[in-house]
Amino acid sequence: MSGTAADEKADRDVTDDGFLDGRLKILQPAKGYRAGLDAVLLGAAVPARSGERVLEAGAGVGVASLCLASRVNGLEVAGIELQPELVRLANENISRNGFGERVSIVEGDIGLPVRDLAASGLEPNSWHHVFANPPFHDPASNPASPDAGKAQSHLTLGSDLDDWVRFCCVMARAKGTVTFVHRADALADLLGAMSGHLGGIEVFPLWPAAGKPASRVIVRGQRDSKAPLTLRPGLALHGPDGRFTDRAEALLRKGEALLLDQPG
Numbered sequence: 362m363s364g365t366a367a368d369e370k371a372d373r374d375v376t377d378d379g380f381l382d383g384r385l386k387i388l389q390p391a392k393g394y395r396a397g398l399d400a401v402l403l404g405a406a407v408p409a410r411s412g413e414r415v416l417e418a419g420a421g422v423g424v425a426s427l428c429l430a431s432r433v434n435g436l437e438v439a440g441i442e443l444q445p446e447l448v449r450l451a452n453e454n455i456s457r458n459g460f461g462e463r464v465s466i467v468e469g470d471i472g473l474p475v476r477d478l479a480a481s482g483l484e485p486n487s488w489h490h491v492f493a494n495p496p497f498h499d500p501a502s503n504p505a506s507p508d509a510g511k512a513q514s515h516l517t518l519g520s521d522l523d524d525w526v527r528f529c530c531v532m533a534r535a536k537g538t539v540t541f542v543h544r545a546d547a548l549a550d551l552l553g554a555m556s557g558h559l560g561g562i563e564v565f566p567l568w569p570a571a572g573k574p575a576s577r578v579i580v581r582g583q584r585d586s587k588a589p590l591t592l593r594p595g596l597a598l599h600g601p602d603g604r605f606t607d608r609a610e611a612l613l614r615k616g617e618a619l620l621l622d623q624p625g
Contacts (some may be wrong), residue, residue: 368492372404375450380424382614385431385458389422396424398613399577402567403494403542405612405619406579411435413489416532418525418568419443420466423451425494427556430464432616440466463465471528483532491533492540494526497547513614522547526554533584542567545575552590560586565621566595581621 375388378576380401404425409415411436417426425554431439438460442448446606451466467481475485505552529539539559543551545566559582566575596619598609611617 363515366523369413381428381431381616384616385427385454387422387424387427388457388502389424390450393582394421396421399494399542400424400580401428401613402577402619403540405432405617406542406565406581406621407490407492407540408538408581408618409433409490411438413437414439414487415490415492416440416483416488417466418453418491418493418528418532419495420451421447421494423464423466424468425492426464427454428616430460431458432618436463438464439483439488440464441469441471441478441481442466443468443470461507472524475531476519478532484508485531486534488532488537490538490540492528493525493529495522497544522550523554525577526551526558530558530584535585536583537585538581540579541562542577542579545578548578548580551578555580555582557573558610559571559583559604561588561589563593564590565593568595568597570599570601571597577620579621593621 374391378387378389378390379385380387387396400421401424405428407415407429409429411433413453414437415429417438417440418440420426423440426438426440430436430469440451442451445468448466448468455461455464455466467483469478469481469483479485541551548564562580562582565579567577568575568581596608597606600606605613612619
């Protein structure tokens with residue numbers, strides 16, 4: 362990297378990070394909320410196919426959307442993000458990774474009226490798949506980070522989990538899927554929010570290592586499904602040696618699909 366380019370990144374207070382073993386080059390804030398494993402695994406878990414349309418709620422700098430687009434050729438991916446600076450970085454990431462024709466992220470609030478969302482190009486009931494990594498903490502019980510961007514990404518700040526689930530379900534088409542990655546200890550709240558909106562719910566635990574409590578869960582449901590809830594085998598991310606397991610490596614570095622009915 363030239364000194365000029367490096368200086369420009371320093372001035373903007375961003376880092377240039379590699380995802381999917383360096384195939385994706387992602388600019389993101391040096392401080393505050395930063396995308397990581399959750400975003401990659403979320404993108405891997407969306408069961409999209411070529412020719413379909415998918416939407417990410419709270420797209421951040423676009424990591425999950427770009428991971429998904431890089432895995433599925435011929436997929437149209439859109440995203441909505443509240444923070445203007447993250448939207449700017451996301452669209453820069455889309456351009457620099459060559460996905461300008463298939464991926465787009467707009468500034469917007471998931472709490473906007475449906476007519477306003479439609480006016481911005483996000484037509485309700487029209488997406489084959491909708492996915493999100495909702496804010497993790499309730500500000501009533503967790504102090505906000507002094508970094509405004511990180512606080513907005515981690516705390517609900519006026520949009521609770523019910524709002525996120527409602528938005529995703531409104532945007533998904535009939536028989537469409539809705540996929541979340543979330544804290545394992547918030548599973549009951551997430552399932553409660555999904556109740557009455559989605560069926561055929563699958564819960565897929567993500568364990569740091571075998572024998573350790575799950576720290577994250579991937580939860581997916583389908584609109585208009587009457588199928589019962591299924592607890593899937595889940596995935597251990599690390600082996601006894603502390604390294605990623607072979608399955609985790611395939612997801613995080615090779616960009617493979619995360620099949621929820623496949624043991625980890």
